[in-house]
Structure formats: C-alpha cells, structure tokens
Amino acid sequence: MEAFAELLDRLSHVGARNVKVRLIADYMRRTPDPDRGVALAALAGELSLKTVKPALVRELAGARTDPELFRLSYDYVGDLAETVALLWPAPETPANAAPGLAETVERLEAAARKDAPALVAELLDRLDANGRWALLKLITGGLRVGVSARLARTALAELGAPGIDEIEEVWHALAPPYGPLFDWIEGRAPKPDLSEAVVFRPLMLSHALDDAERPRLDPADFRAEWKWDGIRVQLALHGGERRLFSRTGDDISAAFPDLLESLEGEGVLDGELLVMREGALGRFNDLQQRLNRKTVTKKLLADFPAGVRLYDILFDGAEDLRGLGFDDRRTRLEAWARARPHPRLDLSPLVPFRDLDELESRRMDPPHPAIEGVMLKRADSPYRAGRPKGLWYKWKRDPMTVDCVLLYAQRGHGKRSSLHSDFTFGVWRGGEAGPELVPVGKAYFGFTDAELAELDRFVRNHTVDRYGPVRAVEAKLVLEIAFDGIHRSKRHKSGVAMRFPRIARIRWDKPAAEADRLETLEALIGE
Structure with a gap:
C-alpha cells in the first residue's frame, strides 16, 4: 500500500503527461502481481468499492476526532480524504504492518456492510498519513491525480512490445488484476484471443476543425455527415449476444432492452444513441431520462424509446473492416443495414457539399435541433482507435x-x-x-x-x-x-x-x- 500511496502522491504533484506516464510505468515494473494490476484498475477507474461510502468515512472521523475540529478542518481543506488522513489519530499501541494493495481491496470487496466500519478503521490504523490519504481516495472512488484511463494504458505500452492501440483492443475483454495482459505485454504469453468475445472495440475519435486547418483541407478528399446531439455508442452482436457500450467501454445494455431485444445479425457498429419516436428524433433532454439507470420502467420505455443512428461498421460478422477506407466501410454499412431493417436502427445521412463555405452555411443552419454541427471524414481513412491526426474532424456550431x-x-x-x-x-x-x-x-x-x-x-x-x-x-x-x-x-x-x-x-x-x-x-x- 505504501508504494501505491507514494505513486499517487507523486502523480498529484506533477502536471506533465510524459512524467506521469514514466512514473506509472516505473511503478508497474517494480511492483509484483497482483498489486500492480489492482493499481492499474484504480488509475483507470475500473475499481468500485461499493461497501464503503463517504458518509461512513465521515462517521468514523467524527468518532475518532473532535467533531468541531473536523468540521472546521474539512470546511477549510475541502477534501474529505485529505482531512481525515491528517486528523486521524495514531493508535496507542503500534498496529500491524501496512497491508498490501491487493489484500486491502480484496478485504474491502469481501466485507459485509455491517463489518465495513471496523475494517476501514483497522486499515487506517495500520497506515501513515500518506497511506491513509491513498486508501480513502481509493475507497471513496475519486483519485483525482490527473490520470485518465487512456494515460494509464499508455504507460503499460512502456513495458513491452505491444503498442497502445493493441493494448486498447484487448483491455475491455480482461478484468483486474490483468494477469494475462501483463503476461502478453512482457512477452510471457500470446495476445489474448478475442475471436469469440463480445467486447468493446476502442472508438475512433476526431479533432476539432479550427480556422488554421480549414485552408489545408481539400473538400474532394472528405465526406460530411451531421453531428447528432446524443451519446456515442457501439453495438456488438455475436453468437446471439447483443451488447451496447458507451464511448468509454461501459456496458449499458441493461438500460436499453427495447433497442437490443430484436436485433439480428453479427458485427460491431458505431453510432449515436438517440430517442426515436416512429422515426422522429428527440432532444438530448429526452435521452437523459434513460441514462445512468440500471433498470427502466415500462413508462420510460414507452415515453423515451431508444434507437441508434449508425455512423460506421467495424466488423461485418467476423470480418474486420477497420483497415478499409471510410467509403468502403460506408458501402458495407449500408448493405448490412439494408439486409436487416430494424425500427430502432437507421443510417446517419451523408451531407453533400461542394466546398467548405457551403458546408459552413449548412452547419450554422441545420435541419434539426438535435444536430450540433457536422463531421468531416477522409474518404480513405481507416478506422483507427484513438484520435489520429488529419482523418476526422468535428465542426460544431458556434456556442x-x-x-x-x-x-x-x-x-x-x-x-x-x-x-x-x-x-x-x-x-x-x-x-x-x-x-x-x-x-x-x-x-x-x-x-x-x-x-x-x-x-x-x-x-x-x-x-x-x-x-x-x-x-x-x-x-x-x-x-x-x-x-x-x-x-x-x-x-x-x-x-x-x-x-x-x-x-x-x-x-x-x-x-x-x-x-x-x-x-x-x-x-x-x-x-
């Protein structure tokens, strides 16, 4: 736990991206399994310790410290973990040695709700102030050290031959503490097989089109489509399984049974989640009624029916199409959708234009309030994970x-x-x-x-x-x-x-x- 606490402390005090990558990679090299896998999950936001809530931490602090001192300190510091870590009194008798990170997480995950207060107090007693801060950040679900999931995975690429794109490809098929992932990256095992897995495939993202870039673009090289104001999602269909993933790879299938229940075919498709009422699109506010719900009522299903407006196709059946250019993938997407008509799926139309001035006038006066701009995509662009330069641009309406x-x-x-x-x-x-x-x-x-x-x-x-x-x-x-x-x-x-x-x-x-x-x-x- 001390090594993880030191890593968090150092990450919180540096701003440079490359320095953060190096710190995480060095930690992964010198830390054994399974601690490094648990740390990776925490940095990437993949841990959720549901037994312990911030209210429990405040109650423990109130029992161990002067309530008025705690209130004033918390009001001044503004951060619960930092306040409790500094105020927590050392036990009268020396506590056992500090626990390891994996052991700590394993005990917290296994603890019943009634046992959680005693367990958290015991762990706090075994740690110094820096360790207490790291533990509380971990269990309250917000590290806030300037590390994104993408950056954490970028640090992994420093450990071996596979690049970040390959790591992104297998990431969502594996679970903490990522033993097979480390074995592959460090050359002890082959790449994990995803051929039969219904998993998220990293999305291709765009760059904002700025005034300096516009003169360098040849309109003949690009295709345009509307940028819809919904939620970017991915549909994965294989072997009778149907899943819907958010842009970050979260499985949100349970919240959208009306969309998934009758989908046919196999493939991986990219699109925008919208409310669709008999072909008419709802506003983003309508979609918000459906988001972040583990279950949905019949009334919500009836009032806010969900659909996907398709942009792209990554897999047609088992065939990987990501190496094809956009025009070729669009032809395959149209054929896929035409062969499987569905009331909750349709195609995002291409927007014809002769030059960027014409496209700008359309961008500023779109035909539907659910449109927030246009997308420009190179006709020959392959589908590449991440945000490659010069291939896709988003050109949003002025705010x-x-x-x-x-x-x-x-x-x-x-x-x-x-x-x-x-x-x-x-x-x-x-x-x-x-x-x-x-x-x-x-x-x-x-x-x-x-x-x-x-x-x-x-x-x-x-x-x-x-x-x-x-x-x-x-x-x-x-x-x-x-x-x-x-x-x-x-x-x-x-x-x-x-x-x-x-x-x-x-x-x-x-x-x-x-x-x-x-x-x-x-x-x-x-x-």
Missing part, C-alpha cells in the same frame, strides 16, 4: 452565450481544494415582488488559473451566507456563459437546462442588473 450573475460557489477537489472553482449562476425573471434571480446552470471550467484566483478572491470577499461547503455571494458579478444547447427541464427551478456550460468571460465591467433574462434563454430553445 450560444448569455450573461449570468454569479450566485453560489463551492470549493473544488484535488489541486483546487483550497479554491472556490464550482460556480452556480442565474438570470433574471419576473417575480411577485419584482425581478428575481433564478439559477440556470453550474460551471467549473473555462477560466485561466489567474482568473480562478480572481474569482476565488471575489467569493471570499463577497460571501453573504453559507450552506455547508457552499457559499452564497452578493449578486453583483456577471459571467458570460457559453453553452452548446439548451432544453426545457422539469428538474430545474428555472425550467431550463444548459448543455456543457462554461465560463467564457468574466464581465467585471457589466452591472448585474444588465444580465440576461430567463426569456432570452427560453427563446433559444428549438422546439
């Missing part, structure tokens, strides 16, 4: 903007734990007693480090009330908020919800009274 008033702020996590970096903002609407501010969104990015320091200073100097970790501030600072879409929402007091809001500009110059009104946002909703 909408609105001027809002800062209402609430909350401290962030990790490196931001001492700064207020989560901001809730609102707009004006008419009320019985006159104009009032109503919250319309929350943003935690879009600003520079220098701007974050200014925002944090404003929050501290203009706090008017506190609600636990949340501060209410004087309604006097205007923020220009950019967002990609807006829809009606019964879950929000304002009746609207933004898509991907972020802070575009701090309007120090603008009085709060001149911020936008709710009617302005409502007028942007495409019905």
